[in-house]
Amino acid sequence: MRFTQNTFYEDYMPTLDDKMHKDVTLLGQSYHLEIADTAGQESGSPGSSSSMLNVDGWVLVFSMASRKSLEQLRVTRNNLVESTGYKNLPMVLVGNKVDLTDECQVSAEEVTKLAGDWGCPVVFASAKCNQNVDAVFERCLLQVEKSMGNLKDEKKCNLS
Secondary structure (H helix, E strand, O other), rough: OOHHHHHOOOOOOOOOOEEEEEEEEEEEEEEEEEEEEEOOOOOOOOHHOHHHOOOOOOEEEEEEOHHHHHHHHHHHHHHHHHHHHOOOEEEEEEEEOOOOHHHHHOOHHHHHHHHHHHOOOEEEOOOOOOOOHHHHHHHHHHHHHHHOOOOOOOOOEEEE
């Protein structure tokens, strides 16, 4: 809701049918995004719905204040890889609720390592505080474009 409507609901309860839309421009290109919130699905079963067959990119979100949510997300990601047969899914890993610093159960280092293992970018965000929310979807869109061959990986170079 934060990304599409710039609204945050403390008591938001997603359902399987939650689809949101937003038009964005990135790198001079316009996109119409259809976002399906699958948080209401049974843990670890994102590939079970026929509506998920035409997904271009994935935003995998867990709570930095809940180790259990990260463990559930590992299962979800593994199920995605298994159901799609594609190990390098265009996705972004999101550590949400960074505003809850006193309740943090997962370290940024652990999340960064996991993202490296999965070959995806990581974004630390807070939907409540509207921190890095747009960056999540921009990174995902870049991953989708890269997977389609429309963007090249950044080359590293040394300048002296």
